[in-house]
Amino acid sequence: MKVAFFSTRKYDSQYFSQYNAAYNHELNFLEVPLNSHTAPLAKGHDAVCIFVNDQANEEVLQELARQEIKLIALRCAGFNNVDLKAAAALGIKVVRVPAYSxxxxxxxxxxxxxxxxxxxxxxxxxxxxxxxxxxxxxxxxxxxxxxxxxxxxxxxxxxxxxxxxxxxxxxxxxxxxxxxxxxxxxxxxxxxxxxxxxxxxxxxxxxxxxxxxxxxxxxxxxxxxxxxxxxxxxxxxxxxxxxxxxxxxxxxxxxxxxxxxxxxxxxxxxxxxxxxxxxxxxxxxxxxxxxxTGHQAFFTSDAMQGIVSVTLQNISDFEEGKALKNQVLP
Incomplete structure (x- = not known):
C-alpha cells in the first residue's frame, strides 16, 4: 500500500524504512502534521499514518475521504485525536498500536x-x-x-x-x-x-x-x-x-x-x-x-521496534483483507 506518514522525524523514517523491507509498502514521509491545511497531501495514497498531535477531526476526515483514503494507522496507543464516529460514517478504518513497550x-x-x-x-x-x-x-x-x-x-x-x-x-x-x-x-x-x-x-x-x-x-x-x-x-x-x-x-x-x-x-x-x-x-x-520532558517517555529503541512492527502489520492486514485485531471502533 502507498502510505503517507505525517509528523515524521528522522527516527521515524529510519525505523519504518528498515522494517518495511519485510512488508514492501510504499512509504512517503512528511514532516508536516496532519490538519485541515495539509490533508490534501494524502492525495494518491491508500492510507495515512499519524501520531499523537495530528488532527483527524471531521473536517480532516472528509478531506481524506475525498482523497479516497480508506485507512488511518495510528503509530501510538492513544486515539483521542481521531473522530471515530465521523471516520466510521465515511468508511475509513482506524487502527492503532495498543501496546508497544x-x-x-x-x-x-x-x-x-x-x-x-x-x-x-x-x-x-x-x-x-x-x-x-x-x-x-x-x-x-x-x-x-x-x-x-x-x-x-x-x-x-x-x-x-x-x-x-x-x-x-x-x-x-x-x-x-x-x-x-x-x-x-x-x-x-x-x-x-x-x-x-x-x-x-x-x-x-x-x-x-x-x-x-x-x-x-x-x-x-x-x-x-x-x-x-x-x-x-x-x-x-x-x-x-x-x-x-x-x-x-x-x-x-x-x-x-x-x-x-x-x-x-x-x-x-x-x-x-x-x-x-x-x-x-x-x-x-x-x-x-x-x-x-518533551513527550519522550515512549522513546526507546525497544518501543520503536514494537510500534513500527505493529503499525506495518496493521497496514498489511488491511491490504490483505484480514481481521483488524487493532481496529478502534466508535
Missing amino acids: PYSVAEHTLALILTLNRKTHRAYNRVKEGNFALNGLMGFDLHGRTIGLIGLGKIGLVTAGILKGFGCKVVGYDIARPAEADSLGIDFVDLDTLYAQSDIISLHCPLTPDTYHIINSKSLAKMKKGVMLINTSRGALIDTKAVISALKSEKVSYLGLDVYEEEAALFFEDKSENVIQDDIFMRLLSFNNVLI
Missing part, C-alpha cells in the same frame, strides 16, 4: 519521580559549576511511601511492579479491576481514597470525556499537602491552571510532566531560537520543582 513509559515515570525527589538535575548543574553544597537537595526515601496510580493498564501495572521493588505501598484506581492487581500487591481503591492516601500520584489512563481534566481544583483539594504529581499519559488529563495554583500554594510540591495539554504547538520541534508564546507553559517552567 510498557516498560519505556513506566521507566520514564520512575526517572521523573527519582529526578524530582533527589534533584539530580539541579545537582548535576551545580557540580559542573564547582558547587558541591547540599543545601536544597534533600529528598526522601521512596521505601514505605504510598504511590497512587490512576489507570492500571499495561503501563500502570508495569509501573506498579517497579514501585513495589522500591518497597512502596501502591494503591490504584481503574474503571475495571485487572486480575494482575492482586498478584502485584496493589490496593484497589476509589479515587477519593487514592487522593487522600498518596504521597505520589502518577497518571496512566487514556484521555476520554470522563478523564479530561481529572486533575482539577476539586481533586487537588483532596490530596495531601506536598504531593508529587506525575503525568506520562495525556496532557489534557491535567487542568494546568489549577496545578499552577496548587504549586503556588505548595499543595503540590513536585510536578513531573512528559505531556502537556497544548503540546502540539511545542513538542517534537526545536524552539530554541523562538520566543515561546505559551504563557501558561512558561509559567510552569518558572518553578524549580517542575520537571518537563
